[in-house]
Amino acid sequence: MVIKVEELYYSYGGGRNAVDGISFEVEKGEIFGFLGPNGAGKSTTQNVLTGLLPVQKGRVEVAGRDMRRAGHDLYNLIGVAFENPNLYLKLTGLENLQFFASLYDRETADLMSLLRKVGLEEAAHQRVAAYSKGMRQKLVLARSLVNKPEIWFLDEPTAGLDPTTTQWVLDLVREKRDEGTTVFLTTHNMYVADSLCDRVAFLNEGRIVAMDTPRNLKLKYGEKLVTVEHRRDGRLEREVLSLSDERERERLAELVRLGRLETIHSEEATLEEVFIKVTGRALQ
Amino acid sequence: MMLHRFLTLTAKDLRLIVRNHMLTVVVAVALIIVGTVNFLVPEDVSSETVVVLWDRTTAQSVGRLFEAADAETIFVDSEAAFEEAMAVYGNRLGLRVEGGEVPERVVVTYQGHENPEVRRLLEASLRQQLRPLRGEAPLTFATETLQPGTAPERPPFNLSLLPILIFTEAGMIGLLLAAALFYSEKTEGTLQAYRVTPGGLTEYLLAKSVAMGLVGLVSTTIITLLTVGLDVNWPAVLGVVFLSAVVVTLVTLVAANMFQTISQFLFTGVLLNLVLALPTVSYFLPGFAPVWLRWLPSYPMIFALREAYFPTGAEAVLTGAVGQILLTLVVVLPLAVLAFRRQLIARDV
Numbered sequence: 001m002v003i004k005v006e007e008l009y010y011s012y013g014g015g016r017n018a019v020d021g022i023s024f025e026v027e028k029g030e031i032f033g034f035l036g037p038n039g040a041g042k043s044t045t046q047n048v049l050t051g052l053l054p055v056q057k058g059r060v061e062v063a064g065r066d067m068r069r070a071g072h073d074l075y076n077l078i079g080v081a082f083e084n085p086n087l088y089l090k091l092t093g094l095e096n097l098q099f100f101a102s103l104y105d106r107e108t109a110d111l112m113s114l115l116r117k118v119g120l121e122e123a124a125h126q127r128v129a130a131y132s133k134g135m136r137q138k139l140v141l142a143r144s145l146v147n148k149p150e151i152w153f154l155d156e157p158t159a160g161l162d163p164t165t166t167q168w169v170l171d172l173v174r175e176k177r178d179e180g181t182t183v184f185l186t187t188h189n190m191y192v193a194d195s196l197c198d199r200v201a202f203l204n205e206g207r208i209v210a211m212d213t214p215r216n217l218k219l220k221y222g223e224k225l226v227t228v229e230h231r232r233d234g235r236l237e238r239e240v241l242s243l244s245d246e247r248e249r250e251r252l253a254e255l256v257r258l259g260r261l262e263t264i265h266s267e268e269a270t271l272e273e274v275f276i277k278v279t280g281r282a283l284q
Numbered sequence: 285m286m287l288h289r290f291l292t293l294t295a296k297d298l299r300l301i302v303r304n305h306m307l308t309v310v311v312a313v314a315l316i317i318v319g320t321v322n323f324l325v326p327e328d329v330s331s332e333t334v335v336v337l338w339d340r341t342t343a344q345s346v347g348r349l350f351e352a353a354d355a356e357t358i359f360v361d362s363e364a365a366f367e368e369a370m371a372v373y374g375n376r377l378g379l380r381v382e383g384g385e386v387p388e389r390v391v392v393t394y395q396g397h398e399n400p401e402v403r404r405l406l407e408a409s410l411r412q413q414l415r416p417l418r419g420e421a422p423l424t425f426a427t428e429t430l431q432p433g434t435a436p437e438r439p440p441f442n443l444s445l446l447p448i449l450i451f452t453e454a455g456m457i458g459l460l461l462a463a464a465l466f467y468s469e470k471t472e473g474t475l476q477a478y479r480v481t482p483g484g485l486t487e488y489l490l491a492k493s494v495a496m497g498l499v500g501l502v503s504t505t506i507i508t509l510l511t512v513g514l515d516v517n518w519p520a521v522l523g524v525v526f527l528s529a530v531v532v533t534l535v536t537l538v539a540a541n542m543f544q545t546i547s548q549f550l551f552t553g554v555l556l557n558l559v560l561a562l563p564t565v566s567y568f569l570p571g572f573a574p575v576w577l578r579w580l581p582s583y584p585m586i587f588a589l590r591e592a593y594f595p596t597g598a599e600a601v602l603t604g605a606v607g608q609i610l611l612t613l614v615v616v617l618p619l620a621v622l623a624f625r626r627q628l629i630a631r632d633v
Contacts, residue, residue, distance in 0.1 A: 050480050072482045080480040086473030088296075090303040102292040103481040105285050143477070 001025045001061070002151055002182045003032075003049065008058035010044050018044045020206035021058070031173065031183040033193040035271075036203035037281065042186040043083075043155060045203070049184065050080050050153055063151060076106045079149030083156040085136035089129040093120050093139050096128060101146040108146050118142045118172070134165045141172065152176060154185045158192055170196055190271040200271070204279040214271055221277050222269025226252065230260040240267065289483050293491030294498075297465065301499060304468065306461045313457055314503040317449045318510040327440035334376050336360060336369040336393075341383040345417050358569065365573065370430065371596050379410075386418040391426045403427070439594045443512060447589035448564050450507060454500030454525045455532045455582060456557050462496050462533040463553055467546040479628065485621045493533040500529035512593060520592035520602055527609040528585035531616060532560065535581070538620045541627045563587075584608040 003026035010019040019041045026032040034042050047053040049062055051070060060067040063077045087096050094111060101108040115121045118138040128136060137157070144152065154173065158166040173196055177183055187193055193200050194214045201211040210217060224243040229236060241248040255261050269277075276282055301307055335357045339347040350357045358376075360366045370378050370393060378393030390410060394403065407425050414423060469475050478488065504525045508516060539556055543549040563583040566573045567590070577583055588605030591598060 052476070052479060072484055075480055075482045078480070080477075082473065082476065084473050086477045088300065088469075088474055089472060090300055091296075095299075099292060099296050100477070100481060103289055103478075103483045105482055 002028045002030075002063060003184060004059075004061040005045075005049075006059040008045070008048065008055070008060060010041075010048060010053065010056050017206050019048070022203070022206070022208045024201055024208060024211060026182060026184060028182050029177060029180050030198045031177050031185060031196055033197035033200035034184065034186040034203060035188065035190070035193050035200050035275065037188055040203040041206040042188075042203055046153055046155055046184065046186050050078065051075075073105065076104055076147060077149060078151045078153060079144035079147060080153040081141050081144035081155065081157055083159055085133065085140050087128045087136060087139060087143070090127060092125050092127050093131070093135075094124040096139060097143055097146055100143050104147045106147060109148055111146065114142045114145060119168070134161055137161060137165070137169075141169065145176070149181065151182045151184065154183060154187075156187050156189070157185070158187075158189060166192070190275065194271045202275055202278055204281070210274075210278045217274050218269050218271065221274040225267035227263075227265045227267055228252065228255060228261055229263040230255050231262060232260070236262070285482075286484070286487060290487040290491055290494075293483070293487055294494050297492055297495035298498065300465060300468070301461070301495060304465070306464065307499060307502070310453070310457060310461070310499055310503045311506065313453055314506040315510075317453060317507050321442045321445065321449065321507075321511045325442035325445060327442050334358060336366060336376050336378045338362075338366045338378075338380045341381055341385070341387050343383075343385045343417075345385075346381045346387055346414065349413070349417060368573075371598060377406075381414075386421050387414050387423060388418075388421070389424045389426065390414075391428065394427060394429045444590075444594070446507070446511060446593055447586050448567060450504055450521075450525060450589055451528075451564075451582060451586050452561075453503045453507065454529050455560060455585065457503075458496045458500055458529050459532055459536045459557060459560070460553065461499070462492060462536045463540045463546060463549055465492065465496075466537055466540050467549070470544075475628075485624050485628075486617070489534060489537055489617070489620050489624065490530075492537060493530040496533040497526040497529040500525045508593075517592045517595060521589065524585055524588045524592060524602075524605060524609070527606065527613065528581060531581045531609055531612050534613070534616050534620045538616075538623050541624055579608075581609060581612050 003024075005025070006023050008019055008022050009017050011017045022041075022045065024032075034045065036042050044053065048055060048060060048067065051067060051074065055068050062070065063074060065074050088099070091099065093115060097111045097114065101111060112121065112124065115124050118141060120135060120138055120142065123131065123135060128139065131139065137160075141154075141157065144154075152173075157173070158169050161169065170192065173183055173185070185193070185197065197214060199211065199213050200217065201208045202217075203209070210221075212220070225240055226243065227238065227240050229238050231237070239251075241252050243249060243252075272282075333356075335350070337347060337350055337357050338360050339345075347359055350359075358369050360369055366378065366380070370376055376395070378391075380391040380393070381387045382389040382391070392403075392406065392410075410425075411423055475488075501522055504521060508518075508521060536553070536556070539552055540546075540549050543552065560580060560582040562577055563580055563586050566577060566583065567586055584605030588602050591601040591605075
């Protein structure tokens with residue numbers, strides 16, 4: 001296991017725990033999604049995993065190191081891309097990468113190649129203050145890869161990005177996974193989680209309420225539905241029928257038998273619907 | 285590797301200082317100081333002899349008499365303060381008045397250039413001045429003369445302000461710029477990004493302090509070259525300024541880290557500035573130097589600079605100051621790292 005968390009609790013003081021006794025494991029080369037609405041405890045968990053917050057109670061191992069005793073050398077093995085593009089605005093893109101690359105005790109990536117990979121080669125010598133939000137997010141991703149991390153932590157990597165850049169980010173994450181990098185992804189974007197993650201954990205009010213592959217979660221909690229369109233008295237009608245309900249199955253069979261069907265589509269539950277079903281609350 | 289990280293951090297901070305136009309501000313202020321010293325402040329504001337008085341009578345009435353007489357007098361209450369006050373300029377006259385209820389004996393400390401006639405006139409004047417206290421009781425005089433070279437030539441008044449002005453530029457402006465640099469990183473969130481690298485807080489804090497120290501050297505060099513010229517103890521001037529700026533920056537960073545924004549920090553920053561400026565009082569009134577004041581990091585800086593610019597031969601002032609600044613650094617650095625770590629974790633930065 002690359003990441004192992006046992007009975008982790010974290011409290012900022014006051015009322016309920018921000019993280020309330022969660023346990024999970026992440027295997028090498030896996031994309032693990034940590035899903036939940038704002039305030040569910042995702043970022044707190046990631047901050048404990050990356051050492052930004054101490055382990056108050058429970059046990060956390062990252063890259064084989066107990067996080068209660070992990071030294072700074074752990075950071076040679078991990079990369080962290082924050083949600084906010086936290087960059088030196090008065091430095092150029094290349095200078096930002098050069099500065100952070102110089103902090104590591106291991107061989108780092110070729111910085112121009114990295115900038116080329118994220119599509120910022122031409123903007124390498126521009127100050128970051130002149131970058132668009134998408135460019136800054138790309139640079140944050142590039143920065144988190146300068147040390148060729150074995151574990152890559154991504155916090156809302158597509159937040160606020162346009163669809164093209166979002167797709168580009170998803171492709172990059174898959175590429176790194178294929179190269180053997182373990183990815184720990186926190187997000188409240190179910191599309192990103194569904195299309196990217198090998199496994200996901202639903203987090204609600206500091207607790208993991210469900211954890212499995214996206215497909216298994218949808219099969220387990222989702223309802224099998226079909227949407228059909230048919231004509232009656234020359235008018236087009238649309239119906240959603242459940243395959244779990246016997247009467248609705250008979251209705252579907254009748255429509256097929258009468259030959260009135262014009263279109264038929266199977267309907268899977270989305271991860272978002274599963275989340276609402278499990279937690280009783282929406283993600284946003 | 286730690287050294288490599290420290291150098292990289294320092295280079296980055298210097299680059300940010302330049303690109304945020306902080307160096308421009310520092311150079312501009314330095315030039316304003318040069319103009320003020322060279323063209324606005326007169327070279328001489330007083331040619332009167334200053335009396336350094338140590339009233340050792342039990343009644344302490346001589347001091348009150350001198351206060352009432354409106355004479356230009358520095359009052360001291362210890363041997364150390366007396367010697368320090370006498371070591372400053374060449375026109376000071378020392379008086380140690382001994383006795384019980386009335387003054388009985390006066391030890392006069394001359395600079396050595398006064399002729400016998402002047403000395404007799406002075407004694408007669410003192411007898412007259414002290415008559416209201418002693419009546420017809422006998423008054424004896426003893427004299428001593430400072431060794432040649434002990435009291436230096438008095439520097440022009442405008443140049444005598446240099447230690448204070450250098451301290452203002454390198455220390456106080458440095459304090460504000462260090463806070464501005466820190467808050468720009470805090471706003472950008474780059475400190476959080478730094479914390480997930482192998483870099484530690486010790487390198488981070490030291491690099492910022494050293495960068496501000498180097499900026500202090502630039503302003504000090506400009507001011508010194510354009511006012512005094514080349515004839516100063518450069519290693520001492522630059523060494524003292526650099527070390528002092530490092531300590532002041534560390535203290536500033538610890539204070540700034542307790543606040544979320546620079547506007548929240550401003551009140552504390554101004555207060556810190558005022559506290560650090562208190563030793564300037566001692567600079568003009570050497571008799572006022574309580575122990576707590578001497579331990580402010582700005583105290584040794586100002587007095588060591590005076591010794592570096594206008595040497596009196598008191599090497600101990602310089603070495604003592606450097607030792608005190610280094611000791612402060614050794615104490616403040618681990619405390620700063622500890623305080624920083626606690627605050628960062630508490631704020632989840």
